[in-house]
Amino acid sequence: MNIEAQKHAPVYEALERFRKQRIVPFDVPGHKRGRGNPELKELLGEKCVSLDVNSMKPLDNLCHPMSVIKEAEELAAEAFGADHSFFMVGGTTSAVQAMVLTACRAGDKIILPRNVHKSVINALVLCGAVPVYVNPEVDKKLGIALGMELSELEKAIKENPDAVCVFVNNPTYYGICSDLRGIVKLAHENKMLCLVDEAHGTHLYFEKSLPVSAMEAGADMASVSMHKSGGSLTQSSLLLVNKTVNWEYVAQIINLTQTTSASYLLLSSLDISRRNLALRGAASFSKVKDMAEYARAEINSIGGYYAYGAEIVNGTSIYDFDVTKLSVYTRDIGLAGIEVYDLLRDEYDIQIEFGDIANILAYISIGDRIQDIERLVGALADIKRLYSKDPASLMAAEYIAPKVCVSPQKAFYSDKTALPIAETAGRICSEFVMCYPPGIPILAPGELITDDIIQYIMYAKEKGCSMQGTQDPYMEYLQVLEK
Amino acid sequence: MELWFSEFHTERVKFSVKIEKHLFGEQTDFQRIDVFESEEFGKFISSDGSIVFSEKDEFTYDEMIVHVPMAVHPNVEKVLVIGGGDGGVARELSYYDEIKQIDVVEPDDVFISVCKEYFPDNARGLEDPRVKVYNRDGLRFLRDKLGVYDLIINDAIDPLGHTAGLFTKEFYGNCYRALRDDGIMVYQHGSPFYDEDEDTCRAMHRKASHSFPISRVYQAHIPTCASGYWLFGFLSKKYHPLTDLDAKRWNDRNIKTWYYTTNLHQGAFMLPKYVEDMLEEEED
Numbered sequence: 001m002n003i004e005a006q007k008h009a010p011v012y013e014a015l016e017r018f019r020k021q022r023i024v025p026f027d028v029p030g031h032k033r034g035r036g037n038p039e040l041k042e043l044l045g046e047k048c049v050s051l052d053v054n055s056m057k058p059l060d061n062l063c064h065p066m067s068v069i070k071e072a073e074e075l076a077a078e079a080f081g082a083d084h085s086f087f088m089v090g091g092t093t094s095a096v097q098a099m100v101l102t103a104c105r106a107g108d109k110i111i112l113p114r115n116v117h118k119s120v121i122n123a124l125v126l127c128g129a130v131p132v133y134v135n136p137e138v139d140k141k142l143g144i145a146l147g148m149e150l151s152e153l154e155k156a157i158k159e160n161p162d163a164v165c166v167f168v169n170n171p172t173y174y175g176i177c178s179d180l181r182g183i184v185k186l187a188h189e190n191k192m193l194c195l196v197d198e199a200h201g202t203h204l205y206f207e208k209s210l211p212v213s214a215m216e217a218g219a220d221m222a223s224v225s226m227h228k229s230g231g232s233l234t235q236s237s238l239l240l241v242n243k244t245v246n247w248e249y250v251a252q253i254i255n256l257t258q259t260t261s262a263s264y265l266l267l268s269s270l271d272i273s274r275r276n277l278a279l280r281g282a283a284s285f286s287k288v289k290d291m292a293e294y295a296r297a298e299i300n301s302i303g304g305y306y307a308y309g310a311e312i313v314n315g316t317s318i319y320d321f322d323v324t325k326l327s328v329y330t331r332d333i334g335l336a337g338i339e340v341y342d343l344l345r346d347e348y349d350i351q352i353e354f355g356d357i358a359n360i361l362a363y364i365s366i367g368d369r370i371q372d373i374e375r376l377v378g379a380l381a382d383i384k385r386l387y388s389k390d391p392a393s394l395m396a397a398e399y400i401a402p403k404v405c406v407s408p409q410k411a412f413y414s415d416k417t418a419l420p421i422a423e424t425a426g427r428i429c430s431e432f433v434m435c436y437p438p439g440i441p442i443l444a445p446g447e448l449i450t451d452d453i454i455q456y457i458m459y460a461k462e463k464g465c466s467m468q469g470t471q472d473p474y475m476e477y478l479q480v481l482e483k
Numbered sequence: 484m485e486l487w488f489s490e491f492h493t494e495r496v497k498f499s500v501k502i503e504k505h506l507f508g509e510q511t512d513f514q515r516i517d518v519f520e521s522e523e524f525g526k527f528i529s530s531d532g533s534i535v536f537s538e539k540d541e542f543t544y545d546e547m548i549v550h551v552p553m554a555v556h557p558n559v560e561k562v563l564v565i566g567g568g569d570g571g572v573a574r575e576l577s578y579y580d581e582i583k584q585i586d587v588v589e590p591d592d593v594f595i596s597v598c599k600e601y602f603p604d605n606a607r608g609l610e611d612p613r614v615k616v617y618n619r620d621g622l623r624f625l626r627d628k629l630g631v632y633d634l635i636i637n638d639a640i641d642p643l644g645h646t647a648g649l650f651t652k653e654f655y656g657n658c659y660r661a662l663r664d665d666g667i668m669v670y671q672h673g674s675p676f677y678d679e680d681e682d683t684c685r686a687m688h689r690k691a692s693h694s695f696p697i698s699r700v701y702q703a704h705i706p707t708c709a710s711g712y713w714l715f716g717f718l719s720k721k722y723h724p725l726t727d728l729d730a731k732r733w734n735d736r737n738i739k740t741w742y743y744t745t746n747l748h749q750g751a752f753m754l755p756k757y758v759e760d761m762l763e764e765e766e767d
Contacts, residue, residue: 298626348652371513371590374622375648381626382656 001078006278010071011271014059015051015264028054028261053264062087062262063255072271079278080205080224081215082240084247086254087270088223089262092199093119095223095239097126098254099195100167102221102245104129106409109163111156114402115145116169117197118432118469121408121444128409132160135401137317142308142329143358145440146317147178150186157190165193165220171200171211173354173361173438175325176318180217188218193245196222202230202238203324206281207289211320220244229288229324231366232273236266284366285324291373292326292364298377304333304384324364328380331358334389336463338435340380343387348379354438357395357460361438395459403448411446411481418477421457424449427480432469435460441469449480488519490533492709493677500524500534500707506601511593513645518601524707526601528569530594534707535640541571541605544671546743547703547715547751549575552634552667554733554748555722559633560584563661565621565649567638569598574608578738585614588624622648628661635662637670650687655694655718665721672700672714675758680709689765691716699724700762701751703742714758725752 025032034041034049041049055061060069069087077085088095096119104110106128112120114133124131134152136145148168157163166187171177180196187194196214198204202224204213214222222240226232239254241247277284296307306329310321330340341355353363362376405428406414416430426449433443442457443449457475461467467475486502500521507518514530521527525538536544549572553559561584564572568589576585587609589595595616599606609616617624621639635658639646648654649670658668670691675684692698695718705713717724730745754762 298623301627371620371622371645371648374620375651375653378622378626378648378653378657379651382653385656385660 001278003279006075006079006275008071008075009268009271009275010068010075011059011264012268012275014068015053015268018053018058019050025053027056048265051264051268054261059264062089062267063258063260069267072267072274075278076238076270076274077240079274080238080240081213082222083243084241084250086239086241086250087262087267088237088239088254088258089235089266090237090258091227091235092197092223092225092237093117093122094254094258095237096120096197096199097123097257098239098250099197099221099223100124100129101127101253101256102250103165103193103195108165109160110165110167111153111160111163111192112167113145113148113169115172115440116167117199118434118439118441118444120167120169120197121432121441124408125412125445126409128407130407131404132156132163133402133404139312142174143356144174144176144327145172147172147176147319148183149316150179150182151316153183153186157186157192161190163192165195167195167197169197169199170214171198171204171322171325173200173325173440174327174359175200175322177211177320177322179316179319180212180214180219184218193220194218195220198222199225200228200325201322202226202228202277203281203285203288204322206277207285207324208282210285210289210324211322215240215242218242221250226270226273228363229285229365230273230277233266233269236270238270288324288364288366288368291368291370292324294370295326295362295364295373295377298373299328299380302377302381302384304388305330305380306332326362326364328360328362329358330355330360331394332391333384333387334391334394335383335387336394338460338463338465339387340383342464343383344376344379348375348382350376350379352376354435356435356438356465357463395456400442400450400452400456402443402453403450404446405448406446406481408445415482416479417482418472418479421454421476421478424478424480425451425454427483430479430481431471433457433467433475433478434469435465436468439468443469443478449478488521488529490529493679496677498707498709500527507597509593509597511591513591514594516591516594516597518597527707528597528601531645536569536571537707538602538604540706541569542740543703543705543742544713545571545575545605546740547701548572548636548638548669548671550733550738550740550743551701551715551717551724551748551751552636552669553579554729554745555719555724555727556633556665556667557722557729561632562586562634562636563588563625563628563632565624565635565637565639566646567636568592568595568616569602569605570595570608571602571605572608572636572638573611573614574605577608577611577613578736582613585611586617586624587614588617588619588621590618590620592618620648621646622654622657625654625657625661628657630661630663632662633666635666635668637668640671640673650683650690652690652694655691658718659694659720662720666719667722668695668716668718670716670718672716674709674713675761676710676712681761684714685761685765687716688762691718692762692766694718696720697723698766699752700754700758702754702758703751725749
């Protein structure tokens, strides 16, 4: 990596030049540096609204980068060890969808684990590719889906030699990593592309003791949520592409759905964050790692909680573990993860990333300070003192393997009917059901609804999970395929 | 030339002190610390631009936060002081012979050394052989303490800055755990007058009053704090701050004070109506 070059931030520098020129705007946006919307200016600050400008020659255009955005993307590619990078302004969802739409055409098979983010299955609805699920092993105690195992992938490839790509999420929300190098090798040996949803792995590129990153493992494309661990603004993301993929074609795919009015707030945040990561990422993430390890040790010493770390690595389904993640198993104190999540917010003014049936996940990042970690640990200790219950009353957390009956696209566009959730057993679902976060579907379009799944959904609702995906906002009815 | 220190008490109210000399300024891992020399308040120290205490009025804080609980609890042996790196609280505690152990937990060692240099009268409190200073985070220090202390004094003043963790429900909960069955905790309750301060004050009382069976608030006049009017919180597992006050016992000790008396002790718990109403609203 050329450190001197990485000290530049072309989009940011162009915006600074532009600001000093005091150009009179007779173009969009209509708020004209905030003058037309004083309340917004008051809220966001003058500097912020004055940088909310339209694409123009000196600032380049995200839909067809030729100058500063192009340079910024090249710098990002170099920083992440990719052949090409794309600045994305539609969240990592847009990056994931661009990967799938690049690799698959209607009817193509894509091999993927079922515990993917909904954006992946949405992409299948859009392009008509057919999923071949590799069911992940589930940790019986923690109730979380683990990584993609090589033996399972090999089986799926053997049964579906015509598949065009292998898609893997790595690391998972919980920090579980798969054998990425092995997966890439298997995919390539079978003439398949390997796509990686690296939404939770930006930091892997900058702290070398952490699990291997997608580009280093030789993957063909990867989606990196810069706004998660990378420090950029919400909704900004990166798509990384290797030389095995024609990036000009990827650009066309992106432009199918991408806005033509990309926000310079998002673009400059990507540019500045990339520079920050390239120059200071190693030190920052080493600090994040230390904070997460410290929090883990402290939480485990409270008793009752289990903050899991590298000790769960088993070489196959947990090939590696991202120690910057702080996931805590709460069931042994008699509280569902979602209950601890709610208590932390309502009683202790602490907002964590999410709680599921048996775990909570606190996001530790470059913005954290040790005194905030102490608050989290102190609050968990107090919750145990005041609220712990007999764990026997809790439902065991589990991951229920789905049965796919129809392709997501076919299910989504078929004739369907709404039924009360309790009456849907045996029917094929035509919509998503998920707790958000984490946004991993319990049901996806085209999957068989079973009694176990209905029971799980009811329980998650009762415990207070935020349920999404269905047409019915209260999730009392499910859309199922007509018989 | 005129040199003024200014502190915003609200966005629209500014409190200014004429400065003779800027004696010290440094950004530590926790806060920006400055020390000034002034005619009116003598030397004073600020944290992130807010006055922590001045030579002229520190006696009020230190006396009110120490003597009020000490005149109520019949036998204090072990005391925990959180914050209080200046030593003023320890100095007041050192007048009591029955105290055997004073643990002072102050995360910022720069704050301690600056106070030693510029406020030796406070810092001498830390010289007492019963005092042990821990350079640790307060919450972290408390976490594994169970039924150890008779008295906990939270001397941290800023519920929004780097000591925010010391004004939280988990903090009061952890203090409750760390106290013996008849333990008392006192803390800085902020100023109730301005709107934004009032919100903080309410939140503090809500969390504290739900954590202890006895929760009362008392007041003092401190010129350098917002509106000059300051509250303290008194949390207790057993002793009531008024009915368990042993005035004779305390007066027999002959401790020299400038603010505290046992008469004032009783008056300090008689609050203005608007403060009483505000606190009551948070107790449900």
